[in-house]
Amino acid sequence: MALKTLTGNYAVATAVKLARVNVISAYPITPQTTIVEKLAEMVELGELKADMIRVESEHSALAAVYGAASGGARAFTATSSHGLLYMHEMLWWVAGSRIPVVMAVVTRTIGPPWNIWTDHSDVMDQRDTGWLITFTENNQETLDETIKLFRITEDERVFLPGIVTLDAFILSHTTEPVDVPDQSLVDAFLPPRKQPYVFRAGEPIIMGNIPKDLKWNMMMREDIDKAMERAKKVIEEADLLWGKLVGRRYGGLTECYRCEDAKHFIIGVGAWVGDMREAVDYLREKLGLRVGLIKIRYFRPFPREDIVKWLNNAMSAVVFDRSVSPSAGGPIFVEVLASLASAGVRTPVRGVIAGLAGVDVTPEDIANAVLTSVSEAEELGTFKQSVLWFYGGE
Amino acid sequence: MPINIKDLPKEKFVLPGDAACPGCPENMGLRFVGMALGSKAILVIPAGCTSIIQGLAPGSGLKFPILNVPFASSDSVAAGLSSAKKILGEDAVVVVWAGDGGTADIGFATLSGAAERNDDLIHICVDNEAYMNTGIQRSSQTPPGAWTTTTWLGKRERKKDLPLIMLMHRIPYVATASVAYPLDFIEKLRKASAIKGFKYIHLHAPCPVGWRFDPAYTVAVAKLAVETGMWILFEAEGGKVSISPPSKPYADKNRRKPIKEYIAMQGRFRNVTQELLTELEKQVDDNWSTLLKLAT
Numbered sequence: 001m002a003l004k005t006l007t008g009n010y011a012v013a014t015a016v017k018l019a020r021v022n023v024i025s026a027y028p029i030t031p032q033t034t035i036v037e038k039l040a041e042m043v044e045l046g047e048l049k050a051d052m053i054r055v056e057s058e059h060s061a062l063a064a065v066y067g068a069a070s071g072g073a074r075a076f077t078a079t080s081s082h083g084l085l086y087m088h089e090m091l092w093w094v095a096g097s098r099i100p101v102v103m104a105v106v107t108r109t110i111g112p113p114w115n116i117w118t119d120h121s122d123v124m125d126q127r128d129t130g131w132l133i134t135f136t137e138n139n140q141e142t143l144d145e146t147i148k149l150f151r152i153t154e155d156e157r158v159f160l161p162g163i164v165t166l167d168a169f170i171l172s173h174t175t176e177p178v179d180v181p182d183q184s185l186v187d188a189f190l191p192p193r194k195q196p197y198v199f200r201a202g203e204p205i206i207m208g209n210i211p212k213d214l215k216w217n218m219m220m221r222e223d224i225d226k227a228m229e230r231a232k233k234v235i236e237e238a239d240l241l242w243g244k245l246v247g248r249r250y251g252g253l254t255e256c257y258r259c260e261d262a263k264h265f266i267i268g269v270g271a272w273v274g275d276m277r278e279a280v281d282y283l284r285e286k287l288g289l290r291v292g293l294i295k296i297r298y299f300r301p302f303p304r305e306d307i308v309k310w311l312n313n314a315m316s317a318v319v320f321d322r323s324v325s326p327s328a329g330g331p332i333f334v335e336v337l338a339s340l341a342s343a344g345v346r347t348p349v350r351g352v353i354a355g356l357a358g359v360d361v362t363p364e365d366i367a368n369a370v371l372t373s374v375s376e377a378e379e380l381g382t383f384k385q386s387v388l389w390f391y392g393g394e
Numbered sequence: 395m396p397i398n399i400k401d402l403p404k405e406k407f408v409l410p411g412d413a414a415c416p417g418c419p420e421n422m423g424l425r426f427v428g429m430a431l432g433s434k435a436i437l438v439i440p441a442g443c444t445s446i447i448q449g450l451a452p453g454s455g456l457k458f459p460i461l462n463v464p465f466a467s468s469d470s471v472a473a474g475l476s477s478a479k480k481i482l483g484e485d486a487v488v489v490v491w492a493g494d495g496g497t498a499d500i501g502f503a504t505l506s507g508a509a510e511r512n513d514d515l516i517h518i519c520v521d522n523e524a525y526m527n528t529g530i531q532r533s534s535q536t537p538p539g540a541w542t543t544t545t546w547l548g549k550r551e552r553k554k555d556l557p558l559i560m561l562m563h564r565i566p567y568v569a570t571a572s573v574a575y576p577l578d579f580i581e582k583l584r585k586a587s588a589i590k591g592f593k594y595i596h597l598h599a600p601c602p603v604g605w606r607f608d609p610a611y612t613v614a615v616a617k618l619a620v621e622t623g624m625w626i627l628f629e630a631e632g633g634k635v636s637i638s639p640p641s642k643p644y645a646d647k648n649r650r651k652p653i654k655e656y657i658a659m660q661g662r663f664r665n666v667t668q669e670l671l672t673e674l675e676k677q678v679d680d681n682w683s684t685l686l687k688l689a690t
Contacts (some may be wrong), residue, residue, distance in 0.1 A: 022478065022481050022482075023474060023477050023478060023481065025470075025474060050481075051477040051480070051481055053470075053473055053474060053477060053511070053513070054511065055470055055473075055507055055511075056503060056504070056506070056507030056510075057503060057504075057507070059466055059467060059470075059504075060466075060467065060469075060470035060503075060504050060507055061470075063463070063464075063467035063468075063470035063471045063474065063504070064470040064471065064473050064474035064477075065474060066463075066467075066471055066474060067438070067461070067470065067471035067472060067473060067474025067475035067476075067477075067478070068474035068475065068477050068478040069474070069478070070461055070471075070474075070475060070478075071474070071475040071476075071477075071478030071479055071482070071484075072478055072482055073474075073477070073478035073481055073482065075474070075478075089464050089466075089467075090464065090467060093463065093464055093467075199436055199459050199461055199475060200436070200459065200479075200484060200486065201433060201434050201435065201436055201459065201479075201484070201485060201486035201487070202433040202434070202459075203459055204454075204456075204457045204458055204459050204460075205459055205460075206448065206451065206454045206456075206459070206460045206462070207460070207461050207462060208461065208462030208463070209445065209448050209449065209450065209451045209454060209460070209462055210445065210446065210450055210451060211450065211451045212450035212451060212452070212453070216451070216452075
């Protein structure tokens with residue numbers, strides 16, 4: 001173990017090296033670039049024995065990674081924003097083929113107008129593709145989760161690709177102390193690659209031709225759905241094992257911060273969870289409010305059970321979304337509501353849409369938004385307006 | 395090295411009962427790929443007629459490992475696959491088998507990227523000169539005058555010269571081929587498989603359905619394309635262009651058959667005027683003159 005100062009992007013590159021990736025392919029886009037630049041340097045210096053395919057587009061980046069992984073290699077790519085959208089078709093193809101690969105997404109606003117700052121619209125656009133999606137809060141978690149994702153995606157109960165996200169600049173370009181585990185620990189954690197099938201010369205298998213029976217096609221989608229459910233346990237196991245080896249546990253799909261006696265909850269993902277922790281501390285310590293924070297670590301699979309467990313007897317919840325599905329609310333808000341409704345839980349939930357396009361939201365802003373909601377919920381037992389657009393700074 | 399038909403392997407890679415139309419040139423081409431590369435080949439196939447021809451899952455009429463992929467991804471998928479085989483120390487010839495759309499149009503950026511990187515694979519463009527699988531729509535490879543379901547009065551634009559565009563990528567091997575000349579095609583495939591880097595082979599493949607001719611005449615039409623000079627067989631090893639033996643006689647304009655014979659066999663050219671015919675003749679002369687300059 002060694003404490004190093006790493007940006008989020010270098011934490012990703014370090015994790016990829018430790019995972020002994022065989023093939024890397026990527027196309028540069030701000031703010032993902034330094035991941036690829038670092039990996040290219042590692043490959044050229046011989047620190048990482050991998051092939052680097054410097055493709056002409058993101059669509060090709062994921063295609064090359066898919067081809068390599070279908071051929072039995074451990075493969076990695078990274079992108080952001082428009083790059084991820086350009087890849088979208090291939091995301092479906094990779095998941096549908098049940099080929100495990102890992103991708104880092106440095107979350108960035110989608111244009112127009114051109115905007116390089118963080119929001120989560122790019123990755124949320126991928127939520128139906130069949131990829132696991134994890135959000136990370138700091139560079140340490142980014143490194144840890146990238147390594148874990150190789151193990152989780154290559155587990156035979158899962159065999160699905162996975163995305164690790166980190167917020168543009170807030171994590172990607174911000175230097176933090178990061179504990180880098182020894183190679184031997186990572187080797188002990190990460191077994192040799194497994195995958196459902198490998199393309200080899202002389203072994204005639206076929207992937208992706210037209211199905212004779214359409215029900216098989218539908219069953220393939222159902223199987224992805226089931227694998228995603230099975231992944232919940234695999235994620236918890238990985239967290240446990242990683243904890244044993246390196247002494248860091250995060251919880252499985254969620255982490256609950258100061259939840260024990262909480263009556264009101266904040267729900268969020270990604271880097272601003274750190275700000276939410278500060279908001280919770282402030283609301284508890286200065287105002288005596290029993291507020292807890294549910295950090296959603298994995299958006300896919302969605303932590304339905306955890307949400308229901310924590311919110312079952314709560315007075316209210318405020319969900320912060322850094323993206324929006326116009327006229328439907330933020331995607332996390334919608335899924336929290338669906339989880340509660342399907343379990344018959346009637347806790348009032350408010351969806352706050354904030355921080356889009358990189359608009360800065362401070363811990364004070366979060367505390368203010370929560371305070372308003374808590375007062376409303378305590379007074380009325382419900383929210384008059386379930387979805388709020390919030391710009392902070394007031 | 396000239397190949398004798400008797401020495402070709404007997405193992406079949408195109409099995410009976412696939413879903414090709416009668417007289418399909420793609421089926422012929424796939425058979426030749428099997429004869430040339432045998433079980434060394436792994437095929438990467440984007441959407442197109444071969445998506446259908448290979449048959450319905452879980453079965454298949456083709457005895458190759460086949461990875462079906464989205465249109466604009468094939469050469470990149472193949473590059474990744476080829477890289478994996480190299481890193482894992484396995485022997486394989488990775489082949490992209492794509493139509494003219496998957497090569498020259500929607501697939502072009504990916505093709506050009508892989509060629510520029512000199513990724514180790516063979517790209518075969520099976521050129522039936524239109525988007526046949528979606529129902530005969532024009533492509534950049536459709537010749538002028540040809541009827542398609544998006545050019546009812548005949549296409550007006552010239553055929554994009556893809557083999558020459560690939561030649562200008564300075565890749566180690568570029569060739570044209572025709573389903574009417576299997577030995578020439580097989581020889582080129584074998585040569586390509588022994589070369590490291592990006593290899594491009596453009597296979598002329600007359601389609602009875604889309605070109606409107608009797609399925610019995612696929613080979614006859616393909617042969618006439620060469621004999622009229624409408625399709626020129628050549629190869630370029632390390633950038634050095636040479637006209638292939640079946641096309642050599644037609645470097646001499648006087649030995650070429652009249653283009654009219656080629657056109658008369660195909661319903662897609664039924665509305666071609668004398669004016670357009672003259673223009674086609676001019677284009678054939680042009681194509682020959684460019685190639686002959688490169689070959690000297």
